[in-house]
Amino acid sequence: MPDFLNYDDADFETRFLALLTAKREDSPDVDDAVAAIIAQVRAQGDAALIALTEKYDRLTLTPDTLRISTAEVDAACAQVSNDDRAALELAAARIRAYHARQLPEDAQWEDEAGATLGWRWTPVSAAGLYVPGGLASYPSSVLMNAVPAKVAGVGRLAMVVPSPDGVLNPLVLMAARIAGVDEIYRIGGAQAIAALAYGTETIAPVDKITGPGNAYVAAAKRRVFGKVGIDMIAGPSEILVIADADNDPDWIALDLLSQAEHDESAQSILITTDAAFGRAVADAVDARLQTLERRKIAGASWRDFGAIITVPDLDAAVALSDRIAPEHLELCVNDAEALAARITHAGAIFVGGWTPEAIGDYIGGPNHVLPTARSARFSSGLSVMDFVKRTTIARMTPQALAAVGPSAVRLATSESLEAHGLSVQARLDRLNQS
C-alpha cells in the first residue's frame, strides 16, 4: 500500500516531511575499493583493465580486443530489426533537433568606456560516456548522452560498456553508431572510469565523463572529478503526477508504474484534487501489478515509497510540487499549460494527459537525464551546455583603461594586492606621460 495523505489532515505536514526526507537509497560504501581500482589502472594501464575485466566480467581480453572493432559493431547492427533501427533513428533525430536549439551563442560588444567585452563557447575536446551492462543497458541512454555531446561539437566521444561473459547488446551498439560515438571499449565499473579519466596505452584520456552507473561507477566519478568534468550523480528515478478527476485512472496508474518499475528505490507520487480518483488510481495500480513483468520491483517501489496526496485545490498542488522539486512532473489537468507556468522547481514537465512521461524517456526530444532527489532546486538536466565551456574575453583600449583603471588600482590597494595595482598603474603612468 502506498501512503495516502490528505492536505487538510492535522498530521499532513509531518507525514509530507517524512515523504520528502525518506532515505530511498542506501549506497554501499565502496570508496576504498574504488580508490584501489583507480590506483591500479593509473599504475598498470591496459594490464589493469584486462585483469579487472577477467575478474568482474569473466572475460579474457588483450590490448587489441579492449576496443570493440568496427566489424563487431557492423555485425551487431546487422542483428537489429528494421523496426528497432527506425525507432532509434527517429528518437535520435528528435533528440538532435531539440538539443540543436541549445547551442549557446558567442557575444562581443563595445561598452561605453570603449572596452571590448564578450565570451566565446567551445566544445569539450574529448568526452567519455559510461553505459551500464546487463539489465540496465539502455540504448535510449546512449542517445541521450551521446547526441548532446555530438551536437555540442565534441571531437572525440569514447564509450565504455561492460560485456559480462562477453555478451554485447546490439541495440546499444546500434544507438552508439547512430549517435556518432567514435570509440567503444568493452570495459565497465570503476576501472572504466579510471581509464577514461587518466588514459591507458590503448585509451586516450577524455576531459568530461557522463552517463549512469552503479555505486562503483558513481564513487569513481566523484573521485576523478576535478581531473575531468562529470555530469550529475543521479539517484533513483521519481515521478510526480498532478491529476484531476477528469482522467482515466488506468493511464495515471501506468504512468506511476513506469517509474516504479525502474528500481525498488524509485518513487511515484500522485497529487489529486479528488480523493475518489486517488483511490481509483490506487486500485488501477493494484490491478496492473497483477500482471506486470517487473511487478516485483514496481510493487516494492510503490509499497515503500509511493504516495497519493489529496489536495483541496491546484494552488496547494503547486506548492507541494515545488517542495518535492520532482525529476519528472506530469500535469493531467484542465489548462495544464497554465499550471506548468506556475511551477518553479522540476526537471521536466509533461503537459496534459496525452504526454505520458515515457515519451520523454525515449522520443519526445528533451533529455531524460534529469536532476533527482530534489536537486531540481538548483540543477538542470543534461544538455549541450554540459559539453561546452565559456571563455570570457576583455580588451581595453588606452582610453578605456584611463576611464576604469584608477578604480581598479583603488580596489587593489584596498585588498593589499600591490602588484595588481602596479600592473594597472604602470600603464596609466605611460598614458599620463604621453
Add this chain to the structure above:
Amino acid sequence: MPDFLNYDDADFETRFLALLTAKREDSPDVDDAVAAIIAQVRAQGDAALIALTEKYDRLTLTPDTLRISTAEVDAACAQVSNDDRAALELAAARIRAYHARQLPEDAQWEDEAGATLGWRWTPVSAAGLYVPGGLASYPSSVLMNAVPAKVAGVGRLAMVVPSPDGVLNPLVLMAARIAGVDEIYRIGGAQAIAALAYGTETIAPVDKITGPGNAYVAAAKRRVFGKVGIDMIAGPSEILVIADADNDPDWIALDLLSQAEHDESAQSILITTDAAFGRAVADAVDARLQTLERRKIAGASWRDFGAIITVPDLDAAVALSDRIAPEHLELCVNDAEALAARITHAGAIFVGGWTPEAIGDYIGGPNHVLPTARSARFSSGLSVMDFVKRTTIARMTPQALAAVGPSAVRLATSESLEAHGLSVQARLDRLNQS
C-alpha cells in the same frame, strides 16, 4: 629562479610535462574534522555555530547576534571613503552590465509532429555566499559572486563571513550592500557551510552555495554537494602571458607578479617568441621583487612554479596554451584578437597589452571566479548560469502521440520496461478506438 624552457630543446617535452603536472597544492586532510563539524551543526543548530565561533574566531555570539544587523552594516559603510565606495559602485555596475547579457532565454516551439517542446529557466530560490575572513577577505569577491546571483533573480542571498576577534571588513559589508545581499551572518569555516546547507533556528537553508574558502570550507562544500548545489572548488590562481618582444618587460613582470602575489602556490608562466625578451622580463620580475610588499609570497610562487618558455612562433604558443588551459590568459602580441580566436581552452582571455589581468579581477565586467588547474578544458567561470536551472517542457497532442508513440513503445519493449510501453500504448489504443 623560475624555470627557463626552450621549445626547441631536446628535453622540452619532459620539462613541459613536469610543469603541467607539478603538484602545487597540498591540501591537509580535514575531512573527518569537517564531517564532525557538519554533524554538530545539524544536531545542535545555532548552539553549534555559537560554540564553534567561540572556539575558532574567539568571538562570543548569541542567536540574536549571529546575524550582522542593518545598523552595523550602516556603521561599517559610513567608514568607507567616498573614493572606495565609488570604485566599488563602478565595479558592481560593470559586472552587472556584463552578466545581464548572460540571462538565458526560454524557448517554446511546435515541431513537425505537432508536439510543443521547449524549456523554461528559473532562478535558484535561495543562495549562500561564503566570504573568507582575515587577509583574503576581498570585497571584489563579494561582487563577483553576489552580482550574478542577483542578476539571475535569486530571491534570497545569504552571506557568511567570519569575523575573527570580532573584526569586520567595512569594504566587504559595503560590497554586500551594493550587490544587494539580503542577510549577512558573522560565521565562517565548515560550520557556516553546514548552516547554509541544512539551516539552523536562525538561518534558513539555501539551495546553492558559492564562494572561495580554505581547506575546511572546500571539504565542507564537497560534503554538502547534492543536498545543495555548489560552485567549483577553486585551486591556486594561474596566469599565462603570451608576449612578443614589442612589450615593456616591466608591464609583463607586474602581470606575472599580480598572480604570484596571491599565494605561494600560484603559477605565472610567460611564453615568448623572443628569448632575450624573456630574460628581460625575468630581470624586471627580480627588480620588482626587491620592493613588493608581498615579495615573500610572490617570490616563492615565482621561484617554485614560475616559468619562461621560448617558442619559435605563435603556433607553438597556441598549442602549449591549450595544453595548459590557463585560468587567465594574457595576449600581448600584434593582432592579439586573431590570436585569441585560435585559443580553445582558457577561463578568461585578456586581449592586448592594455588589458592587464588585474582589470579582470576588479572592474572589467567578466567574472573573476574562473576554472583553475586545467579545468578550463571542461568548465567555465562563474556566471548567471550558476544561479538558474532549466525545466524542459513537452506537450503531445493525440496526433503527435500517434506519430511518435509507436516508436516509444518499441524502444520500451526493447529495454524490457513494460509499464513504459503500456503507458503509451493505452493512449494509442484509445486513439485507435475513436
